[in-house]
Amino acid sequence: MIRNLIRSSLVALGLAVPAAAEEAYIVVQSTTSTQNSGLLDHILPGFEAETGVDVRVVAVGTGQAIRNAINGDGDVLLVHSKPAEEQFVADGWGVERFDVMYNDFVLVGPKADPAGVKGEVDIIVALSAIANSEAPFASRGDDSGTHKAEMRHWKAAGIDPTSASGRWYRETGSGMGATLNVASGMGAYVLTDRATWLSFGNRGDLEILVEGDPRLFNQYGVILVNPEKHPGVRATAGQRFIDWLIGPDGQAAIDSYQLDGQQLFFPNAR
Amino acid sequence: MQNFASEFNIALSLIFRGDAELWAIVLLSLRVSIFAVLISALIGMPVGAALAVARFPGRRVVIILMNALMGLPPVVVGLLVYLMLSRSGPLGVLELLYTPTAMIIAQVVLVTPIIAALTRQVVETLAEEYSEQLRSLGVSRLASVPVLLWDARLALVTALLAGFGRAIAEVGAVIIVGGNINHVTRVMTTTIALETSKGNLALALALGAILVGIAVAVNALVSALTLRAEREGLRHA
Numbered sequence: 001m002i003r004n005l006i007r008s009s010l011v012a013l014g015l016a017v018p019a020a021a022e023e024a025y026i027v028v029q030s031t032t033s034t035q036n037s038g039l040l041d042h043i044l045p046g047f048e049a050e051t052g053v054d055v056r057v058v059a060v061g062t063g064q065a066i067r068n069a070i071n072g073d074g075d076v077l078l079v080h081s082k083p084a085e086e087q088f089v090a091d092g093w094g095v096e097r098f099d100v101m102y103n104d105f106v107l108v109g110p111k112a113d114p115a116g117v118k119g120e121v122d123i124i125v126a127l128s129a130i131a132n133s134e135a136p137f138a139s140r141g142d143d144s145g146t147h148k149a150e151m152r153h154w155k156a157a158g159i160d161p162t163s164a165s166g167r168w169y170r171e172t173g174s175g176m177g178a179t180l181n182v183a184s185g186m187g188a189y190v191l192t193d194r195a196t197w198l199s200f201g202n203r204g205d206l207e208i209l210v211e212g213d214p215r216l217f218n219q220y221g222v223i224l225v226n227p228e229k230h231p232g233v234r235a236t237a238g239q240r241f242i243d244w245l246i247g248p249d250g251q252a253a254i255d256s257y258q259l260d261g262q263q264l265f266f267p268n269a270r
Numbered sequence: 271m272q273n274f275a276s277e278f279n280i281a282l283s284l285i286f287r288g289d290a291e292l293w294a295i296v297l298l299s300l301r302v303s304i305f306a307v308l309i310s311a312l313i314g315m316p317v318g319a320a321l322a323v324a325r326f327p328g329r330r331v332v333i334i335l336m337n338a339l340m341g342l343p344p345v346v347v348g349l350l351v352y353l354m355l356s357r358s359g360p361l362g363v364l365e366l367l368y369t370p371t372a373m374i375i376a377q378v379v380l381v382t383p384i385i386a387a388l389t390r391q392v393v394e395t396l397a398e399e400y401s402e403q404l405r406s407l408g409v410s411r412l413a414s415v416p417v418l419l420w421d422a423r424l425a426l427v428t429a430l431l432a433g434f435g436r437a438i439a440e441v442g443a444v445i446i447v448g449g450n451i452n453h454v455t456r457v458m459t460t461t462i463a464l465e466t467s468k469g470n471l472a473l474a475l476a477l478g479a480i481l482v483g484i485a486v487a488v489n490a491l492v493s494a495l496t497l498r499a500e501r502e503g504l505r506h507a
Contacts, residue, residue, distance in 0.1 A: 027368055027449075036468050041452075058368060058449035072357030073367055177467030184469075202469030230357050232365065 023237035025054035029066075029074035031145060032175045034220070035059035037195035037264050043253040047244050053237045061144030061175065069093060069223075072230030075238035077223045078245075080193070081145035085221045094223035098246050101254050101265040102219045105149055106197060107210035108180075109135075109189035117189075123213040124157045131159045134168040136188035140179050141171025145218075150191045153215065180206075193218055195264040220265070222246065245269075281476030296484065299457040302370050302444070303437035306377030307385075310433055314382045315426065318389025319419050323397050323411040333390065339383035344376075344442030351376040351447045368449040373457070376443040381433040388429035393418045396425075424503075427496050431489060438485060458484075 034040050035057060044055045058068065062079040069077045070093050077094060079085060088094045107126055109117070115133040117126040130137055139161070140147035154161050161169040170188060172179045176196045183190040184204035192200075197208070222242050227233040244250045246269035254267040284292045321332060353359050355367040355375075366372045396418055397404075404414050419426070441459035448455030450464060458481045465474035 027451075032467065036464075056368065056449070056451040056454055058451060071359075072362065175467050177469055180469060181466070181471075200469040202471050232357050232362070 023053065023234040025056055026075040026234050026237045026241055027056045027058060027073070028076045028078055028241070029058050029060070029069045030078040031062050031065060031080060032059045032177065033080070033146075033193045033196045034078060036177055037199045038259065039195065039254070039257050039265055042257045043250065046249065046253050047241060050244070050249070051237075051240060053240065055241065061140070061142050061146075062148070063143030063145075069225050072225065072232060075225055075234045076241055077225060078220065079145055080218055080220045081148045082219055082221060084145075084148065085223060089223060093226055093229055095226050097221045097223045098242065099269055100220045100222045100245055101251075101267045101269075102217060103194050103265050104211065104218050105146065105191055105216040106194050106208045107189060107191055108183070108197060108206045109209045110187040110205050111207055112187070112205075113209060115189070118209045120210050121212055123153050123210055123215055126210045127153055127157045128159065130189050131157070131161065131164075131168075134164070136168050136170060136186055137161065138179050138183040138186070138188040138190040139169060139171045140176065141173045142175070144176070146176060146191060146193055149216075149218070153191075156215075198259050198262055198264060219268075277470075277472030278476045278479070281473060281480065285480055294453070295456055295458060295461055296480070298370065298455075299438060299459070299481075300484070300488075302373045302457060303377060303434060306374045306381055306437050307430055307433045309374070309378050310381040310385050311430060313378070314385030314433075315389045315419055315429075316415065317382075318386035318429075319393040319415045320412060321386070322390045322393035323414060323418070325411070333387075336383055336387045336390070340387055342380055342383065344380060344440040345446070347376050347379045348443035348446030351379065351443065355447065367447065368451055368455060370448070370455060372447040373444045373455060376447045377437040377440070380440060380443060381437050384436055385429045385433045388432060389419075389422075389426060392422050392425045392429065396422050424496055424500060427492055431492060434488065435485065438481070438488075 030040070036059070040057055044057075048054060058065070058074065060068070062081045062084065065074070065077060065079050066084055066088055068074055069088070077085070077088070078100065085094070085097050089097050107117070107123065109115075114135040115126075115130040117129050120126040120129070139150060162171075165171055170182065170186070172182050174182075176192055177200065179190060180192060180196070180200050181202055182188065184202050184206055187205060189209075190206075222245055224235065224238050224242055225233045227235040251267035251269055254265050255263075257264060285296075321329070321336070351372065352367065354361050355364070355372055356362055357367070366375070397414070400414070400418070400421075409417070439459065441463050444455070444457060445460045445463060448457070448460065450456050450460040456464075458477060462474045462477050462481070465477065
């Protein structure tokens, strides 16, 4: 606050360059799905060319991204767990949350499908069937956005899978890709975002078994880390990035990204 | 299963065709780890040598602790350095998190105990050999440290290489404090971790082979230099 005041008065006196000019880069705390799917590599060059601001992406799970942002180690947060994001803003760590884009989660599993869930449209019914058959299920177990979503569905099914932890319920505590590698290796069911699945190269015997349940909707949001909490936050450049991302150019860039002819993310900023 | 042979060829042709992106990653790996080893040597060698010749109560305990620190888990070091460099940490104002400097700091913490412990061992043996000469010349124990380090220099190369091996191969610390940011802090090991998580196992393996190749090249180079120095030493003697 004081630092910003001093800076702006210096700018007014012509003794310092405006903040935007010295903010040559921003750090975005984001999730593995946006990076591993190639989306960020596709859209960021457009912003960087237009503004000259370099975007440095740290891709971790949503839970860790939010904790890093609370520590002030990022200027912008781009993640996918709306309840946790709203809590982040309510606690004062973020300025304001904006919808950016969505895709969906899918339940993948071995082609042999021991729990017989293929073609099921209700994710709750499918999870109950897996729990009943005690077929192996690989969970992120890392407080990521996907893990939070998975836990919400178990809760809705009235099942506590962690009581079977180490038996049919395997918590990898790792990223989406690492968990898919585990599932591929042991022939387990796993809940994944569609973007990571489509760009994943080691599918082995796995295929999509359950999709299309409206509860599998996966919304991404963007938030500027609150500069009043952390004066070091590059607020000007960070806000510029958010404005671009939810504006026509950013939304068009997201819309145009395809992998093997399939669209991975659908822009829906208002 | 994926076609390992073809992925391998892709990775090899990337490195031999001089793919700019891959080479930048290789060079950053080398830059970070070599810097870290040099700084660790500046700290670890005098400390190790001093510990070899000094006699004080609790010396044994210090040596045991130092030897144990050789096994520091990289993830823990990464976490500690992260907490120090985070904007909410004591050194947050330096804005070092997610930079190559942060990665060098983490590797220095990992490598210094290795170099110090190995130096202590080498110098202690040498000090026993020299003890009578040094005593007759009236050199105090600590004053003999530079002489001992200089005379042990060829044996100490192994300590440097052990430290380098640790630094270039670790991923746990640099991925936390560097953030694996493309074109900024992405090194060989974090690239391998990323490609593995994308399910590109063959590419990850090929990059691993390149990393091993680099380690072999560095060791061969140092070995050649050491050999030449030994020969010259013989000629002068």
